[in-house]
Amino acid sequence: MPGDKRLSVAPVVGPDDPRRFTDAGIEVKPVYTQTDLPKGLADDLGAPGVFPFTRGVHGEMYRKQHWTIRQYAGYASAKESNERYRYLLNQGSTGLSMAFDLPTQLGLDSDDPRCLGEVGRTGVAIDSIEDMRMAFDGIPLDQVSTSMTINAPASVLLLLYELVGEEQGVPASELRGTVQNDILKEYIARGNFIYPPMAAMRLTTDLFSYCRETIPKWNTISISGYHFREKGCSAVQEVAFTLADGIAYVQAAIDAGLKVDEFAPRLAFFFNGHNNVFQEVAKFRAARRMWARIMHDRFGARDERSLKLRFHTQTGGVTLTAQQPENNIVRVALQGFAAVCGGTQSLHTNGFDEALALPTESAAKLAVRTQQILAYESGVADTVDPFAGSYFVEALTDEIETRASELIAKVDELGGAVAAIDFVRGEIEESAYGYHERYRTEQDIVVGVNRFVEDGVEVPEIMRVDPAAERDQVTRLKAFKQSRDQDLVVDRLTMVRAAARGNANLLPVLRRALEDRCTIGEVCGAMRAVFGSYKAAG
Amino acid sequence: MSLAGSEQTRVLIAKPGLDGHDRGAKVVVRALRDAGMDVVYTGLHQTPEEIVEAVVEEAAQVVGLSILSGAHMTLVPRILELIREQSLDDVLVVVGGTIPTEDIPELRRLGVGRVFTPGASTEAIVEFIRGALA
Numbered sequence: 001m002p003g004d005k006r007l008s009v010a011p012v013v014g015p016d017d018p019r020r021f022t023d024a025g026i027e028v029k030p031v032y033t034q035t036d037l038p039k040g041l042a043d044d045l046g047a048p049g050v051f052p053f054t055r056g057v058h059g060e061m062y063r064k065q066h067w068t069i070r071q072y073a074g075y076a077s078a079k080e081s082n083e084r085y086r087y088l089l090n091q092g093s094t095g096l097s098m099a100f101d102l103p104t105q106l107g108l109d110s111d112d113p114r115c116l117g118e119v120g121r122t123g124v125a126i127d128s129i130e131d132m133r134m135a136f137d138g139i140p141l142d143q144v145s146t147s148m149t150i151n152a153p154a155s156v157l158l159l160l161y162e163l164v165g166e167e168q169g170v171p172a173s174e175l176r177g178t179v180q181n182d183i184l185k186e187y188i189a190r191g192n193f194i195y196p197p198m199a200a201m202r203l204t205t206d207l208f209s210y211c212r213e214t215i216p217k218w219n220t221i222s223i224s225g226y227h228f229r230e231k232g233c234s235a236v237q238e239v240a241f242t243l244a245d246g247i248a249y250v251q252a253a254i255d256a257g258l259k260v261d262e263f264a265p266r267l268a269f270f271f272n273g274h275n276n277v278f279q280e281v282a283k284f285r286a287a288r289r290m291w292a293r294i295m296h297d298r299f300g301a302r303d304e305r306s307l308k309l310r311f312h313t314q315t316g317g318v319t320l321t322a323q324q325p326e327n328n329i330v331r332v333a334l335q336g337f338a339a340v341c342g343g344t345q346s347l348h349t350n351g352f353d354e355a356l357a358l359p360t361e362s363a364a365k366l367a368v369r370t371q372q373i374l375a376y377e378s379g380v381a382d383t384v385d386p387f388a389g390s391y392f393v394e395a396l397t398d399e400i401e402t403r404a405s406e407l408i409a410k411v412d413e414l415g416g417a418v419a420a421i422d423f424v425r426g427e428i429e430e431s432a433y434g435y436h437e438r439y440r441t442e443q444d445i446v447v448g449v450n451r452f453v454e455d456g457v458e459v460p461e462i463m464r465v466d467p468a469a470e471r472d473q474v475t476r477l478k479a480f481k482q483s484r485d486q487d488l489v490v491d492r493l494t495m496v497r498a499a500a501r502g503n504a505n506l507l508p509v510l511r512r513a514l515e516d517r518c519t520i521g522e523v524c525g526a527m528r529a530v531f532g533s534y535k536a537a538g
Numbered sequence: 539m540s541l542a543g544s545e546q547t548r549v550l551i552a553k554p555g556l557d558g559h560d561r562g563a564k565v566v567v568r569a570l571r572d573a574g575m576d577v578v579y580t581g582l583h584q585t586p587e588e589i590v591e592a593v594v595e596e597a598a599q600v601v602g603l604s605i606l607s608g609a610h611m612t613l614v615p616r617i618l619e620l621i622r623e624q625s626l627d628d629v630l631v632v633v634g635g636t637i638p639t640e641d642i643p644e645l646r647r648l649g650v651g652r653v654f655t656p657g658a659s660t661e662a663i664v665e666f667i668r669g670a671l672a
Contacts, residue, residue: 102556102607106583114585117612118556191558191582231561318561322636322656355656357608357638429564436565440659449657459639465608536581 006403008236009431015442022279023435024236026399032391038398044289048384052292054285054397055385056343057308062381066094068346069371070147070312074099074124075358076469077476078134081124085139087361091368095177097147097348098135099123100157105192107153107524110473119470122358123149127477128519132160133167142170146177147222147312147346152194153524154181155207159511160520162215178219178268178312181207184245184417185224187534188425189231194524197418199531203506204249205256208263210507219268221249222312228424229272230318232432235283236400238272240407241417241424243290247408248417250299260299264306273315273335273347280335281387282396284311284342290401313339314348320355324448324457328352333370340380341387347371357462477519484517492516493526500530546576547671550598552589553582554617557607562634562656566602569660575667586613590620593629600667605635610645618649630670634658 007025020028029036038044046052049059058064071088073096074081085096100123103115109127110119119125126132141164150157158179162172183200186193193200204221211218225242233241246267253263271287274280291309295301315335320328329352336349349367351359359367375381387393414420438444445451492513499509506527513523551567553560560582570577578596580589593601601621603614614633621629633645634654642653652666 102558106556108556114556116616117609118607121608186558191560192556356636429561432561433565433568436569436660440661446657462638464638467611536583 006406008240008403008407008427009234009434010438012434012437012441013443017443022235022276023274024234024279024400024403026236026279026396026403032395034391036391036395038394041394044398045388051296051304051307052289053308054289055388057288057310057345059384061343061384062340062375063384066375066381067340067344068095068145069093069368070095070097070346070348071364071368072097072099072149072314072348073364075122075463076120076124076465077473078124078126078131080469082135082137082139084361084364085135088364088368089139089144091365092372093368095145095147095346096139098149100148100150101125102192104157104520105150105152107156107194107520107528109519109521110470110477112521117470119473120465125469125473126157126160126520127473128480129160129163129514129517130476130480132157132164136164136168140170141165141168142174147180148177149180151180151183151186151190151192152200153520154179155203155210155507155510156514156520156523158207158215158218159507159514163511163515172215173217175215176217178222179207180224180270181221182224182245182270184248184421185227187421187536188241189227189428191536193534193536194528195531196534197421199527200534201252201418202256205253205258206505206507208253208266209256209258209505211266212258212262218266220263220266222268222270223249224270226270226272226314228428229274229316231428232318232435233428234431235274235276235279236403237407237427237431239283239287239290239400240404240411241428242269242271243287243294243404244408244411244417244420244424246291247294247298250295251416254299260295260301261303261306264295264299264301265303269309269311271311271313271344273313273339275316275319275331275335277334277338277341278387278393279396279400280338281342282393282400284313284339284344285385285393285397286400286404287311288343289397290404310345312346312348313342313344315339315350317350317354320350320352321446321449322355324454325352325355325460327448328355329366329370332367333374336370336374337378337380340374343385353460353462356459357464360461360463363460480517481519488516489518489522492518493522496523496526497530500527546574547600547667548596548598549575549577549600549602549667550580550589550593550596551577551602551604552580552584552592553604554584554586554589554613555605555607555609556583557605557609558582559606560604562606563602563604566604566634566660566663570664570667573664586616586620589617590624590626593621593626594624598629599671600630600632602632602634605633605637608636610635610637611641614645614650615648630667632663632667634663
C-alpha cells in the first residue's frame with residue numbers, strides 16, 4: 001500500500017488479516033466513540049431539508065411522503081409489458097419503471113439482423129409510436145410517473161411518451177417521470193452507446209432544454225452510479241464517478257447556453273443499494289452533501305432545488321447469487337433498509353431470482369412486499385435520517401466525502417468526466433478484479449458461494465420469454481412499415497439528418513419524424529449517419 | 539497437446555450480441571492471463587461472424603463466449619455453426635453468463651465444452667481449459 005495515499009478500494013490482504021475493510025478500503029475500527037465524530041459536524045449536518053442536505057432533501061422525509069415503490073419491469077412485447085405494469089400498479093407500486101430490450105436501447109429496429117435473438121429479452125421491444133401506445137394502454141399518463149431506462153435514444157423514447165400522452169388528452173406539462181439519459185456511464189460501464197461522446201452530450205443537453213420549455217415536470221436525467229457499482233467499483237468510487245459525471249453534464253448544459261438554475265432542479269441521481277448497510281447509509285448522506293456544495297460553490301446555483309440531490313436506488317443486482325437463491329430475499333431486504341435509512345426518493349427491490357433470469361411474477365411481488373414491510377412495519381419511515389449522530393456512520397460519511405472528493409479532483413485533473421472515460425473505466429475494472437480476488441481468497445465471504453456451500457439446492461422456476469414474441473414483434477413492425485406514407489417517412493428522415501448536421505435543438509425534428517411514423521431504428525440510424533458510431537476500447 | 543507447457547494457450551474471449559455486461563468477461567480475461575495464457579478480448583457488440591473471424595485471425599484454441607442477455611440459444615448455435623463451416627472443429631468453446639440450467643444440456647449437445655454460470659471460480663475455468671487441451 002502506498003504510504004499516505006488514501007484508498008478508494010479495499011486492499012487484498014487475505015482471510016487471516018484481522019483488519020476489516022469496507023469495499024472502499026476504509027478500515028473499520030472495532031469500536032467508535034465520541035472522538036471519532038468529525039470536527040464541524042453540526043455545520044456538515046444542518047437540519048433535514050436544509051443545506052447541505054446531509055440529513056435529507058425534505059424536512060419531514062417519509063412522514064410526509066413515502067418513498068416511491070418503483071419496480072423496473074418490461075419484457076417481450078408492449079402487450080405483455082402493459083399487463084405487468086397494470087399488475088404492479090394493482091399490487092401497490094406507485095410509479096412505473098420501464099425496461100427496454102437491447103435493440104431499443106441501441107436504437108435498432110426489431111427486424112435488424114443484429115437483433116436476432118435479442119428482441120424482448122431484457123425488456124420491452126419498442127419500435128414505433130404503435131408499440132408505445134400499446135405499452136401504456138389503459139394507464140392514464142397524468143396519474144403515474146414513469147421512469148425510463150433509456151440513454152442513447154432517450155429523446156426518442158421521451159417524445160414517443162409525449163405523443164402517447166397527447167393521444168390520451170394529457171398535456172405535456174402534466175407528464176411526470178424520468179429518462180435515464182446518462183450516456184457517460186454507458187461508455188464507462190453499461191455498454192449501450194450509439195454515437196461518439198460529443199454528439200451524445202449534445203442530445204443530452206438538447207433534451208434538458210426541450211423539457212424546460214415543454215415538459216417542465218420531467219426529470220431530464222438520472223445520473224447513474226448504479227452501473228459503476230454493478231461493474232465492480234467501490235462505494236467511494238460510486239460517489240466520485242457519479243458526481244464527476246454530474247459535473248460534466250452541468251458544465252455541458254451551461255456551455256450550451258442554459259442557466260444553471262433553469263435546468264439543475266430537474267437533475268436526478270441513481271445509486272446502488274449494496275451489502276454493507278452502514279457504508280451505504282453513509283454513502284447516500286455523503287453524496288447529498290457533496291452535490292449541494294458542488295452546485296453551490298462550483299456552479300453558483302442559488303435555487304435551493306438545484307442543490308438537492310434527489311435519487312432513486314436499486315438494490316445491487318450483482319450481489320444476488322444463483323446459488324441458494326432464496327438467500328437473496330434477505331440481502332434485498334437489508335439493501336433496501338440501507339437505502340431508505342439513507343433517504344432515497346424511490347426504490348427498486350430486486351427479485352430474488354434475478355441472478356438466474358428476469359423475475360417471475362411472484363418474485364416481483366415478493367420484492368414489492370419487501371418494500372411494504374420496510375415502509376409499514378420496520379419503523380424506518382417514522383423518523384428522518386435515523387443514523388445521524390452515530391459515531392460510526394458520521395465518521396464513515398466524512399471519510400467517504402474526503403476520499404470521493406480526492407477522486408473527483410483526479411478526474412478534474414484529467415480534463416473532466418468526458419475526457420476521463422478510459423481512466424474511470426480502468427479504475428472500476430481494477431476494483432472489480434479486487435472484488436474477485438477477495439472472494440477467491442475468502443477475505444470476503446459470500447454465503448452459499450465461497451462459504452456455507454450446499455449441493456442440490458432446488459432451482460426455482462424461472463421466467464422465460466417466449467421466443468414467439470420476437471417473431472410477432474417483427475411481423476407487427478413489417479405491417480407497420482407497410483401501412484404508412486413512405487414518401488413522408490423519407491422526407492422526415494432527411495430533415496433529421498439535416499438537423500443533426502446543424503446546431504438547433506434536435507427534438508422538435510425528431511418529434512415530427514416519430515409522429516409521422518418513422519421507427520426508432522430509422523430515426524437513430526439517420527442520426528448515426530451524421531454523428532458516426534462510438535467504438536469501445538477492448 | 540504435446541507442446542503443453544512450452545507454448546502459450548491462445549484464448550479469445552468474446553461478447554456476442556448486444557449485451558453490454560463485461561465485468562465477468564474482463565475478470566476472466568485477467569485470470570486467464572495470470573494463469574499464463576495468451577488472451578484476446580473482442581470488446582462489446584460482436585456478431586457471430588465477427589467472432590469466428592477473430593478466432594481464425596488469432597488462431598485461438600479456446601473461445602469463451604460471455605452472454606448475460608438471454609440471447610444465448612440464438613447466438614451460441616450460430617457461432618458453433620460458423621465454427622464448423624470454417625472447419626475449426628478443434629476449437630474449444632466455453633460459455634459463461636446467466637444461462638438457465640435447463641439450457642445447458644442442449645448447449646453441450648451442440649458442442650459447447652462447458653457452461654460456467656454465476657459464481658463459478660476462475661480456478662475452475664483455468665483448470666477446465668488446461669484439462670480439455672491436455
